[in-house]
Amino acid sequence: MSSRVLAFINFKGGVGKTATVVNIGATLAKLHEKKVLIVDIDPQSNSSVWLMRPDRWHEHVAGGRRSTFQIYDDALNNKNRFDFEEALVRGVVTWTGFTDLPRLHLLPAAVELLRIEDKIHELRPSAIHQLLDAALSAYFKEYDYVLLDCPPNLYSTTRGAIFSADSCVVPYVPDFLSLSGFQVLAEEILDMRQKFAPYLPGRRRPNIGALIVSHYRQSGNVYRLAINELELSIAQLQRSGLLSSHTTILEPYVRHCVRVAESTNEHLPVLLYAPGSIGAQDYCDLTERFLNHFENKR
Amino acid sequence: MNYAELAAALHHAGERLSKHAAKIEGESMGRAAQVLSSHLVKFEELLDAYIASRKSGELLLETLLRSPSAKRHLTIDLLRDGLRDVIGKRLKSSELRAAKREFIERVHEAGNQDEAVKFLKDAFAGAIHLEPGGKDKASLQREYVDLGRLSDDEFAQEIEKWSLGELRQLAETNGIRFTDKTNRQRLAGLIRRYAQRAVFNISAAG
Numbered sequence: 001m002s003s004r005v006l007a008f009i010n011f012k013g014g015v016g017k018t019a020t021v022v023n024i025g026a027t028l029a030k031l032h033e034k035k036v037l038i039v040d041i042d043p044q045s046n047s048s049v050w051l052m053r054p055d056r057w058h059e060h061v062a063g064g065r066r067s068t069f070q071i072y073d074d075a076l077n078n079k080n081r082f083d084f085e086e087a088l089v090r091g092v093v094t095w096t097g098f099t100d101l102p103r104l105h106l107l108p109a110a111v112e113l114l115r116i117e118d119k120i121h122e123l124r125p126s127a128i129h130q131l132l133d134a135a136l137s138a139y140f141k142e143y144d145y146v147l148l149d150c151p152p153n154l155y156s157t158t159r160g161a162i163f164s165a166d167s168c169v170v171p172y173v174p175d176f177l178s179l180s181g182f183q184v185l186a187e188e189i190l191d192m193r194q195k196f197a198p199y200l201p202g203r204r205r206p207n208i209g210a211l212i213v214s215h216y217r218q219s220g221n222v223y224r225l226a227i228n229e230l231e232l233s234i235a236q237l238q239r240s241g242l243l244s245s246h247t248t249i250l251e252p253y254v255r256h257c258v259r260v261a262e263s264t265n266e267h268l269p270v271l272l273y274a275p276g277s278i279g280a281q282d283y284c285d286l287t288e289r290f291l292n293h294f295e296n297k298r
Numbered sequence: 299m300n301y302a303e304l305a306a307a308l309h310h311a312g313e314r315l316s317k318h319a320a321k322i323e324g325e326s327m328g329r330a331a332q333v334l335s336s337h338l339v340k341f342e343e344l345l346d347a348y349i350a351s352r353k354s355g356e357l358l359l360e361t362l363l364r365s366p367s368a369k370r371h372l373t374i375d376l377l378r379d380g381l382r383d384v385i386g387k388r389l390k391s392s393e394l395r396a397a398k399r400e401f402i403e404r405v406h407e408a409g410n411q412d413e414a415v416k417f418l419k420d421a422f423a424g425a426i427h428l429e430p431g432g433k434d435k436a437s438l439q440r441e442y443v444d445l446g447r448l449s450d451d452e453f454a455q456e457i458e459k460w461s462l463g464e465l466r467q468l469a470e471t472n473g474i475r476f477t478d479k480t481n482r483q484r485l486a487g488l489i490r491r492y493a494q495r496a497v498f499n500i501s502a503a504g
Contacts, residue, residue: 031365033358091300099300176499224473225492232439233500251428271366280366285426288367292423 004294005146007165007206012181013152016171016214018046019260021149023279026092026269027287029104034144039136040109041068041161042151043117048108051092053267057108060089064112071135072157073112075127076119084139092268100272105143107136113157120156129192130199132160140164154188162189163196167209167294174213174226174253179233182211186242207244210293212286216253227253250289254282355411356402362418363398371425372418377401380421384413438471443500446493457486465489472496 008017021038028034040047048067049057061067070082089106091099120128132148140146148161162168168189172178186208193205211230216223230249237243257279263270270279299307315322351357362368377397378389385408391397405414448456460468465485469476474488 031362031367093300097299098304179499221473221475221492224475225495226473228439228473229496229499232443232496235436235439236500252426275364275366276369277366281370284365284367284422285370288419288423288426 003140003143003146004167005140005148005165006209006294007148007150007158007161007168008171009150009154009158009162009168009185010170010172010178010181011153011158011185012173012178015152015173015178016212016254017152018042018050018149019214020169020171020212020254021147022047022050023260023269023271023283024287024290025104025145025147026101026271027283028145028291029101030271031284032287032291033103035103035105035142037105037107037140037143037146039068039107039132039146039148039161041113041132041157042109042149043111043113044151045109045111045113047149048106048110049267050264051104051106051267051269052089052108053093056093061108061110064110067108067110067112068132069110069112069116071131072116072120074135075123075131076116082135084136092272094268094272095266101269117155117157126199128156129159129163129196132157133164137164154185159192162192162206163199165206166204168206170208170211172211172213172230172249173215174223174230176226176229179226179230182230182233183237183242186237190242208247209244210247210290211249212290213249213253216255218255223253248293250286250293252282252285252289254279254286257282354406354409355415356406359405359411359415359418360402362415362422363402367422368418371422372398376421380414380417381405384408384410384417435471438468442468442472442489442493443497445489446495446497453490457489 008021010017025036025038029036038047038051045057045061048061052060061069064070064073065081066083066087068087070087074080074082084107087107089108091102092104094100120131123131148165150158150161170182170185172182189206189208193207197205211234213227213230227249234243234247234249238245238247255278257270257277259274259277260270260279263273263279266273270277270283274280348357351360363372372394374389374392374394374397377394381387381389381401381404384405387404387408389397389400391400401414405411445453445456457465462482462485465482466476469485469489472489472492474492476485476488480488
């Protein structure tokens with residue numbers, strides 16, 4: 001199977017990274033019959049606890065062993081305890097107590113990741129960014145899409161995700177704070193592309209493939225103007241070579257929807273929790289455009 | 299519990315039941331067996347229907363017809379076109395709910411589920427609203443930034459060359475809201491303000 005590995009990154013928090021990963025992943029699995037793996041490498045473990053009830057998540061990742069934490073812990077302590085099959089969560093448990101979305105798999109994170117972030121930096125730089133890839137790339141082949149949910153920073157774990165990825169997706173909230181960070185992000189990714197090049201012979205080097213706008217509100221001028229400024233900024237970065245000519249803002253923009261927020265409490269993607277909501281509709285349309293962009297099928 | 303665990307539990311119960319079947323007696327066991335048996339019959343019927351619909355592509359078709367995409371984009375006209383396209387027949391129903399049911403039944407009879415799924419996916423993809431783009435937009439965005447870089451006098455001179463219609467197009471393309479009552483002077487003022495802001499913001503970000 002030819003998989004597409006996409007890192008969802010933005011060092012600004014609260015931009016809808018996890019919501020995008022969870023809801024696009026669920027829509028790909030349910031409506032497009034794609035086999036999807038979500039890899040949570042954020043110590044906050046947001047995509048893990050969105051898709052798993054907290055008690056089940058605590059039980060599953062107890063001590064960090066059946067989570068992405070173990071990959072890093074193994075590298076730091078020269079151990080080999082990470083077991084992909086054991087760590088994998090298959091499907092999403094609904095209110096019936098039975099699983100739905102059998103094509104959606106999750107490799108959960110554990111908060112223990114927080115405690116080793118500092119130690120990871122002590123490893124050899126070339127080893128750090130290859131850690132995730134070395135542990136998981138063999139399994140990626142089983143999936144159509146691998147979505148890497150990164151923490152809101154550009155430290156070691158995020159760099160490892162970017163190293164593993166074919167492309168990066170940047171969730172974005174239309175305001176100046178996001179815009180000012182976006183240029184820095186583009187520069188950092190270009191810098192990583194150059195540093196990673198010797199280690200990626202014959203492989204695509206990561207670039208920003210797409211931006212996804214969340215928390216959009218149609219009223220007033222504010223968001224339309226902010227998106228226009230983002231488009232102007234993208235055009236400028238493309239002219240200066242910091243972004244590829246293929247980088248695009250995927251539409252539709254995901255509107256603010258309270259049902260999406262509620263769905264986190266139900267530990268379900270919005271597609272299962274409130275399929276009639278505008279949030280579910282926006283994510284369905286967005287996923288269609290996402291497929292179109294990354295598969296160039298239409 | 300997942301379905302594999304349920305299968306293992308049923309298997310385990312089946313093995314134990316088989317081992318002790320000849321020795322089981324009493325009303326409470328009989329009642330419990332009756333309840334389980336009737337539930338099992340219903341479960342097997344559902345499971346058979348599920349497996350068959352999944353195999354034939356009908357499950358995905360039904361999922362699509364109940365999806366958020368359908369809620370937003372599905373119309374009677376679309377189903378009418380779909381039925382004609384997929385099986386070459388006319389849709390009889392005139393109400394959406396009934397039309398969905400008819401669509402599923404007639405596609406099922408013809409065995410064209412895969413074609414119907416493809417039709418719906420293409421139709422939903424085609425119905426997604428996209429902001430207008432293209433060369434006009436890119437060139438109007440460039441002109442907007444150029445206007446933002448002009449001094450007050452230069453801007454006043456340049457804007458004189460634009461008709462009200464052109465100013466409206468420029469404003470609309472660059473995300474500036476206005477009404478039919480917005481006059482030329484007010485519109486030029488808005489363009490001035492937001493074009494300058496855009497220049498400042500994108501150069502500060504870049």
